[in-house]
Amino acid sequence: MTESQLVSHYVLWALVVGLSAVVLVLTRQVGILHERIAPAGALALSSGPEVGEPAPHVDAHALDGTLHHFGALAERSTSQLIFFVSPRCTVCRELQPVVRSITARNNVQLTFASDGDELDHDSFISTHQIDRGDYVVSKELGTQFGIAKLPYAVLIDEKGIVRAQGLINTREHVESLFEAQALGVGSVQEFLQSKEEHSDSKEVHAHGLA
Amino acid sequence: MEPVIGWTLRVALSLLFAISAWEKVQGFSKFESAMRDYELLPRKLVSIAARALVILEGVVAVALIVTPWAGVGVLGLLAVYCIAIAINLARGRTEIDCGCGGTESKPLSGLLLIRNTLLAIAGLGVLLPISARPIDGQDIFAIGAAVTTISILWSAGGQLSKNARAVRTMEGTR
Numbered sequence: 051m052t053e054s055q056l057v058s059h060y061v062l063w064a065l066v067v068g069l070s071a072v073v074l075v076l077t078r079q080v081g082i083l084h085e086r087i088a089p090a091g092a093l094a095l096s097s098g099p100e101v102g103e104p105a106p107h108v109d110a111h112a113l114d115g116t117l118h119h120f121g122a123l124a125e126r127s128t129s130q131l132i133f134f135v136s137p138r139c140t141v142c143r144e145l146q147p148v149v150r151s152i153t154a155r156n157n158v159q160l161t162f163a164s165d166g167d168e169l170d171h172d173s174f175i176s177t178h179q180i181d182r183g184d185y186v187v188s189k190e191l192g193t194q195f196g197i198a199k200l201p202y203a204v205l206i207d208e209k210g211i212v213r214a215q216g217l218i219n220t221r222e223h224v225e226s227l228f229e230a231q232a233l234g235v236g237s238v239q240e241f242l243q244s245k246e247e248h249s250d251s252k253e254v255h256a257h258g259l260a
Numbered sequence: 261m262e263p264v265i266g267w268t269l270r271v272a273l274s275l276l277f278a279i280s281a282w283e284k285v286q287g288f289s290k291f292e293s294a295m296r297d298y299e300l301l302p303r304k305l306v307s308i309a310a311r312a313l314v315i316l317e318g319v320v321a322v323a324l325i326v327t328p329w330a331g332v333g334v335l336g337l338l339a340v341y342c343i344a345i346a347i348n349l350a351r352g353r354t355e356i357d358c359g360c361g362g363t364e365s366k367p368l369s370g371l372l373l374i375r376n377t378l379l380a381i382a383g384l385g386v387l388l389p390i391s392a393r394p395i396d397g398q399d400i401f402a403i404g405a406a407v408t409t410i411s412i413l414w415s416a417g418g419q420l421s422k423n424a425r426a427v428r429t430m431e432g433t434r
Binding site: 085 | 415
Protein backbone atom coordinates (compact mmCIF):
# COMPACT_ATOMS: atom_id res chain seq x y z
CA MET A 51 0.00 0.00 0.00
CA THR A 52 1.36 3.45 -0.86
CA GLU A 53 1.71 6.05 1.86
CA SER A 54 -1.21 8.12 0.60
CA GLN A 55 -3.46 5.03 0.63
CA LEU A 56 -2.36 4.27 4.16
CA VAL A 57 -3.16 7.79 5.32
CA SER A 58 -6.54 7.69 3.64
CA HIS A 59 -7.23 4.29 5.26
CA TYR A 60 -6.63 5.64 8.77
CA VAL A 61 -8.49 8.89 8.12
CA LEU A 62 -11.50 7.07 6.71
CA TRP A 63 -11.71 4.70 9.67
CA ALA A 64 -11.51 7.64 12.05
CA LEU A 65 -14.36 9.28 10.19
CA VAL A 66 -16.46 6.09 10.15
CA VAL A 67 -16.08 5.63 13.92
CA GLY A 68 -16.84 9.33 14.46
CA LEU A 69 -19.92 9.21 12.25
CA SER A 70 -21.33 6.15 13.93
CA ALA A 71 -20.79 7.83 17.31
CA VAL A 72 -22.79 10.81 16.05
CA VAL A 73 -25.56 8.46 14.89
CA LEU A 74 -25.66 6.84 18.32
CA VAL A 75 -25.87 10.19 20.10
CA LEU A 76 -28.64 11.32 17.76
CA THR A 77 -30.71 8.20 18.36
CA ARG A 78 -30.26 8.69 22.11
CA GLN A 79 -31.46 12.28 21.85
CA VAL A 80 -34.52 11.17 19.89
CA GLY A 81 -35.16 8.68 22.68
CA ILE A 82 -34.88 11.38 25.35
CA LEU A 83 -37.26 13.61 23.37
CA HIS A 84 -39.79 10.81 23.35
CA GLU A 85 -39.57 10.55 27.11
CA ARG A 86 -40.00 14.29 27.51
CA ILE A 87 -43.12 14.43 25.37
CA ALA A 88 -44.85 11.69 27.30
CA PRO A 89 -48.51 12.64 27.44
CA ALA A 90 -49.35 15.64 29.63
CA GLY A 91 -52.62 15.27 31.42
CA ALA A 92 -54.88 16.49 34.17
CA LEU A 93 -53.73 15.57 37.65
CA ALA A 94 -56.43 13.88 39.68
CA LEU A 95 -56.35 15.32 43.22
CA SER A 96 -59.90 14.87 44.27
CA SER A 97 -60.79 13.24 47.54
CA GLY A 98 -64.28 12.70 46.17
CA PRO A 99 -65.57 9.86 43.99
CA GLU A 100 -62.98 7.96 42.02
CA VAL A 101 -63.06 7.25 38.32
CA GLY A 102 -65.48 4.42 37.62
CA GLU A 103 -67.58 5.21 40.69
CA PRO A 104 -71.02 6.79 40.44
CA ALA A 105 -71.03 10.54 40.93
CA PRO A 106 -72.58 11.70 44.23
CA HIS A 107 -76.18 12.77 43.99
CA VAL A 108 -76.52 16.53 44.37
CA ASP A 109 -79.33 18.90 43.45
CA ALA A 110 -78.29 22.48 42.84
CA HIS A 111 -79.83 25.61 41.40
CA ALA A 112 -78.33 27.46 38.47
CA LEU A 113 -78.21 31.25 38.62
CA ASP A 114 -81.41 31.52 36.60
CA GLY A 115 -83.19 29.21 39.03
CA THR A 116 -83.12 25.99 36.97
CA LEU A 117 -82.66 22.91 39.14
CA HIS A 118 -79.73 20.70 38.07
CA HIS A 119 -79.54 17.07 39.12
CA PHE A 120 -76.04 15.66 39.41
CA GLY A 121 -75.09 12.09 40.01
CA ALA A 122 -75.98 8.56 39.16
CA LEU A 123 -79.74 8.96 39.49
CA ALA A 124 -80.01 11.70 36.91
CA GLU A 125 -80.71 10.23 33.46
CA ARG A 126 -79.28 12.22 30.58
CA SER A 127 -78.64 11.76 26.88
CA THR A 128 -75.06 13.03 26.77
CA SER A 129 -72.00 13.03 29.00
CA GLN A 130 -71.54 15.96 31.32
CA LEU A 131 -68.49 17.98 32.26
CA ILE A 132 -68.62 19.81 35.56
CA PHE A 133 -66.10 22.61 35.40
CA PHE A 134 -65.31 23.87 38.91
CA VAL A 135 -64.30 27.51 38.74
CA SER A 136 -64.03 30.60 40.81
CA PRO A 137 -64.53 34.04 39.29
CA ARG A 138 -61.35 35.18 41.00
CA CYS A 139 -59.14 32.45 39.58
CA THR A 140 -57.13 33.65 36.61
CA VAL A 141 -56.51 30.24 35.10
CA CYS A 142 -60.25 29.52 35.23
CA ARG A 143 -60.96 32.68 33.25
CA GLU A 144 -58.29 31.90 30.69
CA LEU A 145 -59.35 28.31 30.35
CA GLN A 146 -63.11 28.69 30.08
CA PRO A 147 -63.25 29.39 26.29
CA VAL A 148 -61.03 26.34 25.74
CA VAL A 149 -63.27 24.17 27.88
CA ARG A 150 -66.35 25.46 26.08
CA SER A 151 -64.97 24.73 22.63
CA ILE A 152 -63.73 21.27 23.59
CA THR A 153 -66.97 20.25 25.28
CA ALA A 154 -68.96 21.55 22.30
CA ARG A 155 -66.76 19.58 19.91
CA ASN A 156 -67.14 16.41 21.98
CA ASN A 157 -70.89 16.94 22.30
CA VAL A 158 -70.72 17.07 26.07
CA GLN A 159 -72.97 19.16 28.27
CA LEU A 160 -70.91 21.74 30.13
CA THR A 161 -71.91 22.93 33.58
CA PHE A 162 -69.93 25.55 35.47
CA ALA A 163 -69.82 25.05 39.21
CA SER A 164 -68.73 27.55 41.76
CA ASP A 165 -69.51 28.82 45.21
CA GLY A 166 -69.19 32.06 47.07
CA ASP A 167 -70.35 35.60 46.53
CA GLU A 168 -73.17 36.15 44.04
CA LEU A 169 -71.94 39.51 42.75
CA ASP A 170 -68.62 38.08 41.57
CA HIS A 171 -70.42 35.44 39.55
CA ASP A 172 -72.61 37.96 37.79
CA SER A 173 -69.68 39.94 36.44
CA PHE A 174 -67.84 36.72 35.53
CA ILE A 175 -70.85 35.43 33.60
CA SER A 176 -71.52 38.66 31.76
CA THR A 177 -67.88 39.18 30.78
CA HIS A 178 -67.60 35.68 29.39
CA GLN A 179 -71.16 35.39 28.09
CA ILE A 180 -71.95 32.22 29.97
CA ASP A 181 -75.56 31.07 30.01
CA ARG A 182 -76.98 31.66 33.51
CA GLY A 183 -78.71 28.29 33.27
CA ASP A 184 -75.33 26.53 32.94
CA TYR A 185 -73.81 28.19 35.98
CA VAL A 186 -74.45 26.48 39.29
CA VAL A 187 -73.51 27.99 42.60
CA SER A 188 -73.42 25.31 45.26
CA LYS A 189 -71.09 24.65 48.12
CA GLU A 190 -72.41 21.11 48.45
CA LEU A 191 -71.37 20.18 44.90
CA GLY A 192 -67.74 21.07 45.55
CA THR A 193 -67.75 19.27 48.87
CA GLN A 194 -69.35 16.13 47.47
CA PHE A 195 -66.81 15.91 44.66
CA GLY A 196 -63.97 16.69 47.08
CA ILE A 197 -62.66 19.65 45.14
CA ALA A 198 -59.54 21.13 46.72
CA LYS A 199 -57.95 23.03 43.86
CA LEU A 200 -59.26 25.03 40.93
CA PRO A 201 -59.83 24.85 38.03
CA TYR A 202 -60.97 21.27 38.37
CA ALA A 203 -63.05 19.29 35.90
CA VAL A 204 -65.06 16.11 36.33
CA LEU A 205 -66.32 14.19 33.32
CA ILE A 206 -69.44 12.14 34.01
CA ASP A 207 -71.00 9.79 31.46
CA GLU A 208 -74.67 9.36 30.58
CA LYS A 209 -75.18 6.84 33.37
CA GLY A 210 -73.75 9.18 35.99
CA ILE A 211 -70.42 7.38 36.37
CA VAL A 212 -67.28 9.51 36.82
CA ARG A 213 -65.15 8.81 33.74
CA ALA A 214 -62.24 11.20 34.19
CA GLN A 215 -61.31 14.09 36.42
CA GLY A 216 -58.44 16.31 37.29
CA LEU A 217 -56.87 19.65 37.90
CA ILE A 218 -56.71 21.39 34.55
CA ASN A 219 -54.30 24.16 33.70
CA THR A 220 -53.86 23.88 29.96
CA ARG A 221 -55.70 22.82 26.83
CA GLU A 222 -53.77 19.53 26.93
CA HIS A 223 -55.13 18.83 30.39
CA VAL A 224 -58.71 19.41 29.26
CA GLU A 225 -58.21 17.20 26.23
CA SER A 226 -56.61 14.53 28.38
CA LEU A 227 -59.92 14.06 30.20
CA PHE A 228 -61.68 13.13 26.98
CA GLU A 229 -58.69 11.07 25.92
CA ALA A 230 -58.86 9.30 29.28
CA GLN A 231 -62.55 8.57 28.80
CA ALA A 232 -61.95 7.24 25.30
CA LEU A 233 -59.07 5.06 26.49
CA GLY A 234 -60.87 3.92 29.62
CA VAL A 235 -58.08 5.18 31.88
CA GLY A 236 -58.82 7.18 34.99
CA SER A 237 -56.07 9.77 34.98
CA VAL A 238 -52.72 10.56 33.49
CA GLN A 239 -51.06 9.03 36.55
CA GLU A 240 -52.86 5.77 35.94
CA PHE A 241 -51.92 5.87 32.25
CA LEU A 242 -48.24 6.47 32.94
CA GLN A 243 -48.26 3.80 35.60
CA SER A 244 -49.79 1.20 33.34
CA LYS A 245 -47.24 2.23 30.73
CA GLU A 246 -44.44 1.61 33.17
CA GLU A 247 -45.81 -1.74 34.19
CA HIS A 248 -45.93 -2.98 30.64
CA SER A 249 -42.81 -0.95 30.01
CA ASP A 250 -42.32 -0.50 26.29
CA SER A 251 -44.80 -3.20 25.52
CA LYS A 252 -47.06 -2.96 22.51
CA GLU A 253 -49.90 -4.09 24.74
CA VAL A 254 -50.22 -0.59 26.14
CA HIS A 255 -51.76 0.87 23.09
CA ALA A 256 -53.49 -2.31 22.16
CA HIS A 257 -55.40 -2.00 25.44
CA GLY A 258 -55.68 1.71 24.93
CA LEU A 259 -57.42 1.44 21.61
CA ALA A 260 -59.78 -1.25 22.76
CA MET B 261 -11.85 -15.91 4.35
CA GLU B 262 -9.86 -12.73 4.56
CA PRO B 263 -8.33 -12.55 8.07
CA VAL B 264 -9.47 -8.99 8.78
CA ILE B 265 -13.12 -9.92 8.12
CA GLY B 266 -12.84 -13.26 9.93
CA TRP B 267 -11.29 -11.75 13.02
CA THR B 268 -13.68 -8.80 13.04
CA LEU B 269 -16.61 -11.23 13.09
CA ARG B 270 -15.03 -13.32 15.84
CA VAL B 271 -14.13 -10.41 18.11
CA ALA B 272 -17.47 -8.64 17.59
CA LEU B 273 -19.50 -11.80 18.28
CA SER B 274 -17.33 -12.59 21.28
CA LEU B 275 -17.99 -9.11 22.71
CA LEU B 276 -21.71 -9.47 22.07
CA PHE B 277 -21.97 -12.82 23.84
CA ALA B 278 -19.76 -11.67 26.70
CA ILE B 279 -21.91 -8.57 27.29
CA SER B 280 -25.11 -10.58 26.88
CA ALA B 281 -23.93 -13.17 29.42
CA TRP B 282 -22.79 -10.45 31.83
CA GLU B 283 -26.15 -8.67 31.62
CA LYS B 284 -27.96 -11.92 32.25
CA VAL B 285 -25.82 -12.61 35.33
CA GLN B 286 -26.53 -9.08 36.58
CA GLY B 287 -30.27 -9.45 36.14
CA PHE B 288 -30.47 -13.19 36.58
CA SER B 289 -33.88 -13.29 38.27
CA LYS B 290 -35.27 -11.15 35.46
CA PHE B 291 -33.80 -13.51 32.87
CA GLU B 292 -35.24 -16.50 34.74
CA SER B 293 -38.72 -15.00 34.85
CA ALA B 294 -38.46 -14.09 31.16
CA MET B 295 -37.63 -17.71 30.40
CA ARG B 296 -40.57 -18.83 32.50
CA ASP B 297 -42.79 -16.50 30.46
CA TYR B 298 -41.70 -18.22 27.27
CA GLU B 299 -43.62 -21.25 28.63
CA LEU B 300 -41.51 -23.79 26.79
CA LEU B 301 -39.96 -25.70 29.66
CA PRO B 302 -41.44 -27.29 32.77
CA ARG B 303 -41.13 -24.84 35.68
CA LYS B 304 -38.59 -27.01 37.51
CA LEU B 305 -36.21 -27.03 34.56
CA VAL B 306 -36.31 -23.28 33.88
CA SER B 307 -33.83 -22.40 36.61
CA ILE B 308 -31.28 -24.98 35.48
CA ALA B 309 -31.75 -24.13 31.80
CA ALA B 310 -31.30 -20.42 32.51
CA ARG B 311 -28.01 -21.09 34.28
CA ALA B 312 -26.89 -23.36 31.46
CA LEU B 313 -27.64 -20.73 28.82
CA VAL B 314 -25.71 -18.02 30.66
CA ILE B 315 -22.71 -20.33 31.10
CA LEU B 316 -22.89 -21.40 27.44
CA GLU B 317 -22.91 -17.76 26.32
CA GLY B 318 -19.81 -17.09 28.39
CA VAL B 319 -18.07 -20.20 27.05
CA VAL B 320 -18.91 -19.25 23.45
CA ALA B 321 -17.60 -15.71 24.06
CA VAL B 322 -14.21 -17.05 25.18
CA ALA B 323 -14.12 -19.84 22.57
CA LEU B 324 -14.63 -17.36 19.73
CA ILE B 325 -11.22 -15.86 20.46
CA VAL B 326 -9.60 -19.30 20.70
CA THR B 327 -11.08 -21.33 17.86
CA PRO B 328 -13.22 -20.79 14.75
CA TRP B 329 -15.24 -23.85 15.79
CA ALA B 330 -16.96 -21.59 18.32
CA GLY B 331 -19.12 -20.63 15.32
CA VAL B 332 -20.99 -23.90 15.97
CA GLY B 333 -21.83 -22.67 19.48
CA VAL B 334 -23.00 -19.34 18.08
CA LEU B 335 -25.30 -21.08 15.60
CA GLY B 336 -26.61 -23.45 18.27
CA LEU B 337 -27.49 -20.72 20.77
CA LEU B 338 -29.07 -18.52 18.11
CA ALA B 339 -31.09 -21.46 16.78
CA VAL B 340 -32.46 -22.12 20.29
CA TYR B 341 -33.37 -18.42 20.73
CA CYS B 342 -34.95 -18.17 17.28
CA ILE B 343 -37.09 -21.25 17.83
CA ALA B 344 -38.20 -20.07 21.27
CA ILE B 345 -39.09 -16.61 19.94
CA ALA B 346 -40.81 -17.98 16.83
CA ILE B 347 -42.98 -20.35 18.89
CA ASN B 348 -44.14 -17.51 21.14
CA LEU B 349 -44.70 -15.17 18.20
CA ALA B 350 -46.84 -17.92 16.66
CA ARG B 351 -48.76 -18.09 19.96
CA GLY B 352 -49.28 -14.36 19.57
CA ARG B 353 -47.53 -13.63 22.86
CA THR B 354 -45.64 -10.53 21.74
CA GLU B 355 -45.99 -8.83 25.12
CA ILE B 356 -43.52 -11.01 27.02
CA ASP B 357 -39.98 -9.81 27.67
CA CYS B 358 -37.47 -11.28 25.21
CA GLY B 359 -34.96 -11.88 28.00
CA CYS B 360 -32.22 -10.37 25.88
CA GLY B 361 -30.55 -8.90 28.95
CA GLY B 362 -30.31 -5.30 30.01
CA THR B 363 -32.37 -3.44 32.57
CA GLU B 364 -35.25 -2.70 30.24
CA SER B 365 -37.72 -5.23 28.96
CA LYS B 366 -38.11 -5.61 25.29
CA PRO B 367 -41.16 -7.24 23.70
CA LEU B 368 -40.87 -10.06 21.19
CA SER B 369 -41.06 -9.12 17.54
CA GLY B 370 -40.18 -10.37 14.10
CA LEU B 371 -37.27 -7.93 14.17
CA LEU B 372 -35.58 -10.09 16.80
CA LEU B 373 -35.77 -13.04 14.41
CA ILE B 374 -34.19 -10.97 11.63
CA ARG B 375 -31.51 -9.74 14.00
CA ASN B 376 -30.69 -13.26 15.14
CA THR B 377 -30.60 -14.50 11.55
CA LEU B 378 -28.02 -11.82 10.70
CA LEU B 379 -25.99 -12.88 13.74
CA ALA B 380 -26.24 -16.50 12.59
CA ILE B 381 -24.85 -15.51 9.18
CA ALA B 382 -21.93 -13.89 11.02
CA GLY B 383 -21.59 -17.16 12.99
CA LEU B 384 -21.40 -19.08 9.70
CA GLY B 385 -18.68 -16.66 8.54
CA VAL B 386 -16.66 -17.54 11.63
CA LEU B 387 -16.67 -21.21 10.58
CA LEU B 388 -15.06 -20.46 7.20
CA PRO B 389 -11.31 -21.13 7.21
CA ILE B 390 -9.22 -17.98 7.56
CA SER B 391 -6.57 -17.62 4.82
CA ALA B 392 -2.99 -17.85 6.00
CA ARG B 393 -2.03 -14.26 5.21
CA PRO B 394 0.25 -12.85 7.90
CA ILE B 395 -1.44 -10.15 9.98
CA ASP B 396 0.37 -6.81 10.31
CA GLY B 397 -0.22 -3.77 12.48
CA GLN B 398 -2.48 -2.17 9.94
CA ASP B 399 -4.76 -5.23 9.91
CA ILE B 400 -5.01 -5.09 13.68
CA PHE B 401 -5.93 -1.43 13.45
CA ALA B 402 -8.62 -2.20 10.88
CA ILE B 403 -10.04 -5.02 13.02
CA GLY B 404 -10.14 -2.78 16.10
CA ALA B 405 -11.78 0.09 14.22
CA ALA B 406 -14.34 -2.20 12.61
CA VAL B 407 -15.28 -3.82 15.94
CA THR B 408 -15.60 -0.36 17.53
CA THR B 409 -17.86 0.83 14.71
CA ILE B 410 -19.98 -2.32 14.85
CA SER B 411 -20.42 -1.95 18.64
CA ILE B 412 -21.49 1.68 18.36
CA LEU B 413 -23.89 0.95 15.52
CA TRP B 414 -25.27 -2.03 17.47
CA SER B 415 -26.20 0.23 20.39
CA ALA B 416 -27.62 2.78 17.97
CA GLY B 417 -29.76 0.02 16.46
CA GLY B 418 -31.03 -0.95 19.92
CA GLN B 419 -31.88 2.66 20.67
CA LEU B 420 -33.65 3.02 17.33
CA SER B 421 -35.88 0.01 18.00
CA LYS B 422 -36.70 1.47 21.42
CA ASN B 423 -37.57 4.79 19.77
CA ALA B 424 -39.73 3.00 17.24
CA ARG B 425 -41.73 1.44 20.09
CA ALA B 426 -42.13 4.86 21.71
CA VAL B 427 -43.45 6.24 18.42
CA ARG B 428 -45.94 3.38 18.11
CA THR B 429 -47.14 3.94 21.67
CA MET B 430 -47.67 7.62 20.93
CA GLU B 431 -49.61 6.86 17.75
CA GLY B 432 -51.70 4.41 19.72
CA THR B 433 -52.83 7.12 22.11
CA ARG B 434 -53.64 9.70 19.46
